[in-house]
Amino acid sequence: MNKPTTIYDIAEKLNISAATVSRVLSKSNYPVRAALANRIRATAEEMNYVPNSIGRQLKTNKTSTMGVIIPSITNPFYASVVSGIEEVASEKGFQILLCNSQQNPELEDQHLNMLFEKQVKGVILSSVSNRHDVLRKVMANGLKVVSVDQHMADFEAFQINFDYRKGGMIGTRYLLDQGHREIAYLTAPLTLTSRQQILQGFMDEMASAGLPVPPERIVVADKRRGKKAEGGSEEFENGKRMTRQLLDTGDMPTAIFACNDMTAFGVMDELASRKIKVPEQISVIGFDNLEFSEIVSPPLTSIEQPKYEMGRLACGMLMDWMDDSIRQTGEIMLQPRLVARTSVREIDS
Amino acid sequence: MNKPTTIYDIAEKLNISAATVSRVLSKSNYPVRAALANRIRATAEEMNYVPNSIGRQLKTNKTSTMGVIIPSITNPFYASVVSGIEEVASEKGFQILLCNSQQNPELEDQHLNMLFEKQVKGVILSSVSNRHDVLRKVMANGLKVVSVDQHMADFEAFQINFDYRKGGMIGTRYLLDQGHREIAYLTAPLTLTSRQQILQGFMDEMASAGLPVPPERIVVADKRRGKKAEGGSEEFENGKRMTRQLLDTGDMPTAIFACNDMTAFGVMDELASRKIKVPEQISVIGFDNLEFSEIVSPPLTSIEQPKYEMGRLACGMLMDWMDDSIRQTGEIMLQPRLVARTSVREIDS
DNA sequence: CTGAAAGCGCTAACAC
DNA sequence: GTGTTAGCGCTTTCAG
Numbered sequence: 004m005n006k007p008t009t010i011y012d013i014a015e016k017l018n019i020s021a022a023t024v025s026r027v028l029s030k031s032n033y034p035v036r037a038a039l040a041n042r043i044r045a046t047a048e049e050m051n052y053v054p055n056s057i058g059r060q061l062k063t064n065k066t067s068t069m070g071v072i073i074p075s076i077t078n079p080f081y082a083s084v085v086s087g088i089e090e091v092a093s094e095k096g097f098q099i100l101l102c103n104s105q106q107n108p109e110l111e112d113q114h115l116n117m118l119f120e121k122q123v124k125g126v127i128l129s130s131v132s133n134r135h136d137v138l139r140k141v142m143a144n145g146l147k148v149v150s151v152d153q154h155m156a157d158f159e160a161f162q163i164n165f166d167y168r169k170g171g172m173i174g175t176r177y178l179l180d181q182g183h184r185e186i187a188y189l190t191a192p193l194t195l196t197s198r199q200q201i202l203q204g205f206m207d208e209m210a211s212a213g214l215p216v217p218p219e220r221i222v223v224a225d226k227r228r229g230k231k232a233e234g235g236s237e238e239f240e241n242g243k244r245m246t247r248q249l250l251d252t253g254d255m256p257t258a259i260f261a262c263n264d265m266t267a268f269g270v271m272d273e274l275a276s277r278k279i280k281v282p283e284q285i286s287v288i289g290f291d292n293l294e295f296s297e298i299v300s301p302p303l304t305s306i307e308q309p310k311y312e313m314g315r316l317a318c319g320m321l322m323d324w325m326d327d328s329i330r331q332t333g334e335i336m337l338q339p340r341l342v343a344r345t346s347v348r349e350i351d352s
Numbered sequence: 353m354n355k356p357t358t359i360y361d362i363a364e365k366l367n368i369s370a371a372t373v374s375r376v377l378s379k380s381n382y383p384v385r386a387a388l389a390n391r392i393r394a395t396a397e398e399m400n401y402v403p404n405s406i407g408r409q410l411k412t413n414k415t416s417t418m419g420v421i422i423p424s425i426t427n428p429f430y431a432s433v434v435s436g437i438e439e440v441a442s443e444k445g446f447q448i449l450l451c452n453s454q455q456n457p458e459l460e461d462q463h464l465n466m467l468f469e470k471q472v473k474g475v476i477l478s479s480v481s482n483r484h485d486v487l488r489k490v491m492a493n494g495l496k497v498v499s500v501d502q503h504m505a506d507f508e509a510f511q512i513n514f515d516y517r518k519g520g521m522i523g524t525r526y527l528l529d530q531g532h533r534e535i536a537y538l539t540a541p542l543t544l545t546s547r548q549q550i551l552q553g554f555m556d557e558m559a560s561a562g563l564p565v566p567p568e569r570i571v572v573a574d575k576r577r578g579k580k581a582e583g584g585s586e587e588f589e590n591g592k593r594m595t596r597q598l599l600d601t602g603d604m605p606t607a608i609f610a611c612n613d614m615t616a617f618g619v620m621d622e623l624a625s626r627k628i629k630v631p632e633q634i635s636v637i638g639f640d641n642l643e644f645s646e647i648v649s650p651p652l653t654s655i656e657q658p659k660y661e662m663g664r665l666a667c668g669m670l671m672d673w674m675d676d677s678i679r680q681t682g683e684i685m686l687q688p689r690l691v692a693r694t695s696v697r698e699i700d701s
Numbered sequence: 702c703t704g705a706a707a708g709c710g711c712t713a714a715c716a717c
Numbered sequence: 718g719t720g721t722t723a724g725c726g727c728t729t730t731c732a733g
Contacts, residue, residue, distance in 0.1 A: 009726055019704085020705070022703075022704060023704075025726095031729095034702055051493075055726050055727075056727095057409050058709095058725070058726030058728090061407055061711090061727075062708080079426070079431070082425050086424075086426045098451065098466065099449065101447075101450040121405050268644075272646075272647050295617075295644050298621050299649065301649075356710095358711085359711070360710080369721075370710090374712060378711080384718065388719090407710030411711050413725075
């Protein structure tokens with residue numbers, strides 16, 4: 004716990020220059036006599052030398068730290084994305100500075116600034132904001148950011164997107180194909196573009212089927228930022244609350260489309276506590292295809308998105324970009340896929 | 353995207369010294385004439401100055417980054433812990449370097465070393481190792497680490513522990529009280545001390561009830577490190593696999609105790625696919641009380657542990673410790689609580 | 702192959 | 718109040 008050894012300490016002890024020590028200890032391929040190199044390594048070991056990467060970073064202006072900004076880590080969706088990111092990052096020797104924006108655009112901006120000050124060169128961002136001036140600023144100053152999940156319109160960055168609108172359409176079409184006509188749509192606050200897009204998909208598909216959707220059938224959770232529920236079960240509660248709200252109007256659709264699986268779980272829970280059978284009385288469809296969707300009862304029909312792959316792709320792109328293996332900036336649009344299980348029944352008409 | 357402005361650039365433009373610029377821009381409370389200070393702030397803004405925290409850190413040897421090492425972020429348990437950590441860290445202006453050990457002790461050591469090289473001063477660790485020499489080394493060199501979740505025997509560090517053994521006892525006692533005598537215990541590999549302790553609790557309670565447990569009733573998943581299942585559903589699969597293994601012996605206990613809820617979900621899924629009713633034919637109890645446990649069907653009886661609080665406590669401790677608001681190093685032992693739902697039935701004897 | 706010296710951006714004594 | 722100077726630990730020309 005005394006002052007840590009530096010390359011100078013080693014140099015001094017060996018009566019050589021710090022430069023030489025650096026050359027061998029930093030694994031540069033600069034030529035150093037093998038014998039000397041070994042002595043250096045030996046005394047480094049012996050003196051318990053640990054390289055100070057801050058010193059190195061200040062000099063080289065290179066870092067092996069990257070930033071990740073997501074709305075919430077307790078959301079299994081983002082946990083999967085992060086896991087994908089972490090995996091390829093760690094393959095390349097990178098570490099991750101994890102930032103939670105908590106759905107708060109200001110926090111997102113703060114994190115962006117802080118990452119930039121910490122001299123990070125690359126960030127993966129799932130943005131909850133729609134004013135991207137801070138983002139623009141840091142990018143203009145050389146920060147490389149690839150976005151995941153949340154599409155940012157007309158933005159000159161790499162984006163790994165997901166076709167949420169099509170997802171909404173596919174889910175709706177499936178319901179329609181099963182004979183449903185009375186469909187309610189429950190969604191978390193429409194702050195995220197992804198959420199808007201799913202809803203849009205729903206509306207579009209209903210419209211093109213010639214089915215009007217009365218406004219009571221679209222229920223949007225009121226946003227209550229501030230204290231998030233412990234453990235992030237907010238969406239579950241949302242689902243319950245919105246279901247109450249929907250049913251308390253006396254309305255009784257044959258199917259409920261929830262904006263994500265967590266919300267759908269809440270829907271199913273509320274339905275169960277009202278002794279309403281799924282899918283016999285009301286069908287439920289979700290979005291995300293969490294792994295839990297397979298094991299709830301009844302197993303939830305949902306829209307799959309490749310969360311883990313999203314993380315991997317995003318991080319791979321970022322790595323290539325930082326390597327200057329530049330591919331031109333562009334978008335990747337990942338496609339939705341319906342996973343039919345048993346929470347939706349066929350209506351015999 | 354040109355070279356970033358430094359305090360020297362600002363100083364030059366204003367014909368003053370860099371020291372003065374530093375004094376105002378670093379928010380030290382060193383006296384500077386207000387008018388000058390304002391001019392400095394103005395031109396800093398104008399020149400688009402962003403402080404370089406690497407420069408600062410090299411000088412001050414202080415950092416606002418801390419490390420977190422956990423086995424897997426896709427495990428909702430750890431996601432909650434991390435969320436708790438992140439919350440208090442961010443209150444104190446700290447960021448988190450997130451490291452996944454993937455249940456691999458070598459990776460854990462690597463991360464520890466790397467964090468130390470990055471000059472982090474504090475780490476929160478859920479260790480998967482039982483040889484703690486690297487840990488000891490870095491701690492001897494001044495790194496402060498508080499451990500969560502995984503108890504480390506005779507270790508001179510802060511530990512936020514959880515009484516796993518008592519949890520195992522409580523769960524077993526509950527089963528016993530409900531009239532069960534034929535109980536199987538399924539567990540993930542016993543690499544983690546937490547897992548050993550739950551099993552220990554189970555064994556102790558069975559023993560003190562005078563009930564011998566035949567070895568076939570204790571099934572331990574074989575460890576298959578290497579490629580982890582995508583998204584981390586490994587434990588779910590474990591549960592299924594072990595249930596198959598158990599049942600294929602022809603044995604039919606009245607209750608199954610799973611080492612955690614994820615595993616229990618796998619158990620229930622396998623049971624369901626064999627048309628074995630829970631709890632009518634076999635009762636199931638888990639451990640962790642994930643939020644999903646409430647919404648699976650039937651709702652899973654489980655042992656609650658305050659995951660989120662664990663994270664908060666650990667981080668709070670670490671912060672105090674780094675502040676040198678030293679409390680003597682010690683342990684906090686959090687207590688288990690049974691959450692009875694409907695996956696366990698009462699046996700009429 | 703090795704060394705001397707400069708400097709990355711910043712802060713903190715110490716002078717004035 | 719402000720300036721001068723040194724130096725955190727490291728790498729990297731440039732000489733030799």
